[in-house]
Amino acid sequence: xxxxxxxxxxxxxxxxxxxxxxxxxxxxxxxxxxxxxxxxxxxxxxxxxxxxxxxxxxxxxxxxxxxxxxxxxxxxxxxxxxxxxxxxxxxxxxxxxxxxxxxxxxxxxxxxxxxxxxxxxxxxxxxxxxxxxxxxxxxxxxxxxxxxxxxxxxxxxxxxxxxxxxxxxxxxxxxxxxxxxxxxxxxxxxxxxxxxxxxxxxxxxxxxxxxxxxxxxxxxxxxxxxxxxxxxxxxxxxxxxxxxxxxxxxxxxxxxxxxxxxxxxxxxxxxxxxxxxxxxxxxxxxxxxxxxxxxxxxxxxxxxxxxxxxxxxxxxxxxxxxxxxxxxxxxxxxxxxxxxxxxxxxxxxxxxxxxxxxxxxxxxxxxxxxxxxxxxxxxxxxxxxxxxxxxxxxxxxxxxxxxxxxxxxxxxxxxxxxxxxxxxxxxxxxxxxxxxxxxxx
Amino acid sequence: xxxxxxxxxxxxxxxxxxxxxxxxxxxxxxxxxxxxxxxxxxxxxxxxxxxxxxxxxxxxxxxxxxxxxxxxxxxxxxxxxxxxxxxxxxxxxxxxxxxxxxxxxxxxxxxx
Numbered sequence: 109x110x111x112x113x114x115x116x117x118x119x120x121x122x123x124x125x126x127x128x129x130x131x132x133x134x135x136x137x138x139x140x141x142x143x144x145x146x147x148x149x150x151x152x153x154x155x156x157x158x159x160x161x162x163x164x165x166x167x168x169x170x171x172x173x174x175x176x177x178x179x180x181x182x183x184x185x186x187x188x189x190x191x192x193x194x195x196x197x198x199x200x201x202x203x204x205x206x207x208x209x210x211x212x213x214x215x216x217x218x219x220x221x222x223x224x225x226x227x228x229x230x231x232x233x234x235x236x237x238x239x240x241x242x243x244x245x246x247x248x249x250x251x252x253x254x255x256x257x258x259x260x261x262x263x264x265x266x267x268x269x270x271x272x273x274x275x276x277x278x279x280x281x282x283x284x285x286x287x288x289x290x291x292x293x294x295x296x297x298x299x300x301x302x303x304x305x306x307x308x309x310x311x312x313x314x315x316x317x318x319x320x321x322x323x324x325x326x327x328x329x330x331x332x333x334x335x336x337x338x339x340x341x342x343x344x345x346x347x348x349x350x351x352x353x354x355x356x357x358x359x360x361x362x363x364x365x366x367x368x369x370x371x372x373x374x375x376x377x378x379x380x381x382x383x384x385x386x387x388x389x390x391x392x393x394x395x396x397x398x399x400x401x402x403x404x405x406x407x408x409x410x411x412x413x414x415x416x417x418x419x420x421x422x423x424x425x426x427x428x429x430x431x432x433x434x435x436x437x438x439x440x441x442x443x444x445x446x447x448x449x450x451x452x453x454x455x456x457x458x459x460x461x462x463x464x465x466x467x468x469x470x471x472x473x474x475x476x477x478x479x480x481x482x483x484x485x486x487x488x489x490x491x492x493x494x495x496x497x498x499x500x501x502x503x504x505x506x507x508x509x510x511x512x513x514x515x516x517x518x519x520x521x522x523x524x525x526x527x528x529x530x531x532x533x534x535x536x537x538x539x540x541x542x543x544x545x546x547x548x549x
Numbered sequence: 550x551x552x553x554x555x556x557x558x559x560x561x562x563x564x565x566x567x568x569x570x571x572x573x574x575x576x577x578x579x580x581x582x583x584x585x586x587x588x589x590x591x592x593x594x595x596x597x598x599x600x601x602x603x604x605x606x607x608x609x610x611x612x613x614x615x616x617x618x619x620x621x622x623x624x625x626x627x628x629x630x631x632x633x634x635x636x637x638x639x640x641x642x643x644x645x646x647x648x649x650x651x652x653x654x655x656x657x658x659x660x661x
Contacts, residue, residue, distance in 0.1 A: 334600040336593060395594050405596060442597025455596060 137234035143365035144239045150356025151246035155253050156183055158353050162346025162408070163257055166454045169338040170536025171261045172546035178265070182253045182272050189276060190245045196220035197281040199244065204292025213294040215282050233363055243360060244284075251280050251309045257454030258317030259324050261335075262533055265541050267526045274516040275316060279509045284308045287501070299485030300501035301475055301494070303372070304361035306416025306468040307505040314461020315506050317452060319513040324526050326451035328533050335453075340400055347404035351380055354411045358418035368482075372418040376411065379430030383410025386434025402438070409437035409459050413467030420471060422480025429470045433463045465502050472498035550645040550657065551619045555610045556584070556638040557630040562608050568629035569612065572621045575661065578611040588636030607638060613645055615658055 160179035164172050186194070200216035220226055223241070232240035252272045263271075286295040287302050295307075302308060327335065337343060358376040362369035387406025392398045413433030414426055421429065441458035452458055472494040475481040484494045520526055527533075532540035539545060557565055562579065569577060583604035590603040614622050619642060626640055650660040 331598070335598075336595055336600050395597075397594075399594065401595055446597060458596075 134231055136231060136236050137364070140234045140364040140366075141236060141239060143369065144235045144243055144360060144363065147356035147360025148239065148243040148246055150353045151243065151250065151360065152183075154350055154353035154357065155179055155246070155250045158346050158349030159250065159253055160346070161342045162350060162404075163260065163454055165339040165342030165344075165346065166257075166337045167260050168335060168536070169547060170538055170545075172338065172538065173542055173544055174265075174537035175256055175260050177542060178256045178260075178268055179253045181265075181269060182256070183249045185269060185272055186249045186252060186276055187245060189273060190241075190248055191223060193218060193221045194248060194276070194281060195223065195226075195241050195244065197277075198248070198284040199241075199289065201290050201292065204289065206291035207297050208292060209294060209297075210292075213289075213292055213297070214286055216285050216289060235363065240363070243363075247305060247309060247357070248276065248280060248284070251305075251313045252276055254309070254313040254456055254460050255317045255320060257456035258321040258452045260453040261327050261537065262527055263324060264525060264528050265537075267520050267524055270520050270524060271320075271516060271526075274520070275513060278516065279312060279316065279512040280308075283312050283505055283508065286504075295501055295504065298500060299488050299494070299497045301420055301471050301485055301498065302416040302468065302501060303419030303471075304358045304415045306412075306464050306471065307501045310412045310415060310460040310464030311468060311502060311505045312464075312509045314457045314459075314464055315509040316513040317456030318450070318461055319510050320517060321450050321452045321457070323514065323517040323521065326449075327453065328530060330451045331446070331449070337401065344400060344404050347407055350411060351407055354380070354415075358415060361419065368419055371422070371482075375421055375423055375426035376414050376418050378423055379414035379417075379426040379433070380407050380410040382427040382430030383407060383413065383434035383437075386431045387438045390435055390438045405441070405455070405459060406434045406438070409433040409463040412437075412460055412463035413470070415464075416468050417471035417474055420482045421474035422482075424480050425470075425474030429467060429474060432470060433466045436466050437463050465506075468502050469495065469498050472496075550648060550661065551614055551616060551642050552645045553610075553612045553614055553619065553622050553626070553640065553642050555612075555626050555630070555640045556582070556586075556607050557610065557626070558632065558637060559606055559608050561630045561632070561637075564629040565610065565626055568625040569622065572625045573618065574612055574614065574622060576612070580609040580611075582607050582609045586636070586639065605636070613648060613661055615661055 156179055160176050163175045163179070167175055196218050197216045200220045202217040202219045203210065203212040226237050226241065228238070230237040252275060286293050287300060287308050289296060291297070300307070329335070354376055355373050359369040359373035362372055384403045384406040387409065388398045388403040391402040410430040410433050413429050417426070417429055437459050440462040441455045445452060445455070445458055473479065473491055475484050475494060476491050477483055485497065488494050488497065517526060528537065528540060566577065583606055585604055588605065590601055590605055593600045593602055612622060623640055623642065631637055647657065648660040649656050
């Protein structure tokens with residue numbers, strides 16, 4: 109009797125199975141997913157503890173906790189904003205059509221606010237959308253954290269939180285959407301190549317840093333009083349963490365464990381090595397001695413510059429990009445800054461802004477197959493034309509981030525006040541803002 | 550009794566201690582100090598920002614000795630602390646009025 113019923117049921121199941129096979133071929137690729145989970149952790153590792161230590165070592169001992177606190181708070185604050193509306197404004201594709209310019213070419217909709225419409229089993233390409241959102245969140249965290257280097261040692265903590273929220277919303281999210289929003293995003297459609305964030309992350313934050321240090325003003329005593337780094341061992345450890353974490357940043361930006369990711373990791377490493385040696389060599393030639401801070405700064409400059417190119421350039425191109433970044437960022441931090449007199453305390457603009465521009469432009473050159481690259485953007489047939497698109501990307505990001513940063517900072521200055529008092533500044537932010545000291549001995 | 554005070558280069562401390570032990574010195578006080586003399590300071594360079602550091606780290610030795618030992622102590626320090634380069638330091642000798650060993654109450658020569 110039982111067997112009979114089973115036999116009777118078989119023909120009924122048959123068409124159902126066919127239907128299921130046709131409808132559900134989409135499952136996450138476990139290899140890609142594993143790599144993207146790893147990459148997300150690596151990129152978060154870049155901010156806390158990597159960048160946090162890198163910056164902490166460069167300030168004076170009385171401000172060591174304040175920069176660590178700023179990085180930590182930015183990480184937490186941006187994460188919650190990402191949930192509420194950040195992910196949606198940056199990556200929702202509602203209302204976008206390829207090569208049509210409209211509102212959503214510049215900013216996403218709120219369709220995915222609060223992660224509505226991102227169920228557990230949603231996919232983005234071959235990985236769970238939750239993993240994609242988490243990976244992109246780690247980029248949104250490090251970008252405002254990079255700006256900390258420009259105004260370190262003198263900004264009020266409440267002003268920092270407000271600036272982070274304002275700048276993240278008005279500058280990071282639109283730029284990220286314009287470049288990475290997919291078909292229909294303005295700069296993406298134009299053919300601007302930015303694999304892992306040369307414009308979105310580095311030029312964006314570097315320019316914000318430049319504007320911030322101009323608006324808030326120099327530290328008291330700069331440049332006559334000595335303000336040497338208080339613990340370069342932290343800085344070197346931080347730089348090493350950045351180098352390693354950057355493999356998640358760049359190779360992870362392939363969004364899959366594939367050949368693009370493999371080449372991205374290789375070129376990231378080579379460019380970094382070339383930039384570290386170049387910066388060190390410049391110092392050796394011009395300042396007589398190779399310095400530890402120099403080789404570490406060079407590595408970071410190389411990592412910055414290879415970021416937009418990591419998906420498209422080849423190994424030899426990466427070495428040229430690294431060498432260019434190492435020498436140009438060296439000149440920007442040691443010559444240009446002195447000459448113009450702005451106090452970009454830890455060189456957020458000198459390394460990330462300048463390195464980002466060098467990288468964004470050279471990306472257009474070394475993407476060419478004739479120079480070992482993976483190819484120019486669709487519909488672009490010459491290096492010159494690609495370079496033109498890269499230039500547009502640089503100028504748009506520079507101007508947009510510059511204006512937004514200026515307005516946000518001025519608004520905060522007029523209401524809350526940007527800067528600590530002279531007494532608080534000279535006591536150090538650790539004691540005056542947090543009632544703590546980094547070192548008790 | 551004399552107090553011999555010497556400022557020397559930090560890396561010479563071990564040599565000087567050995568030389569003083571050979572002469573028969575019973576005790577030395579060592580302090581890490583900073584200062585400048587003819588050597589002046591040095592410069593440090595961070596991303597192109599040059600800082601002049603006025604005070605260099607040195608070692609200060611204080612040795613209380615009986616008059617009979619003063620000459621040999623001074624000679625031992627002079628020889629062992631000498632590198633021949635600028636910044637080798639200086640030796641100061643001054644009179645010592647009184648010495649007391651706290652544990653026993655012995656004084657002067659007995660306390661040295």
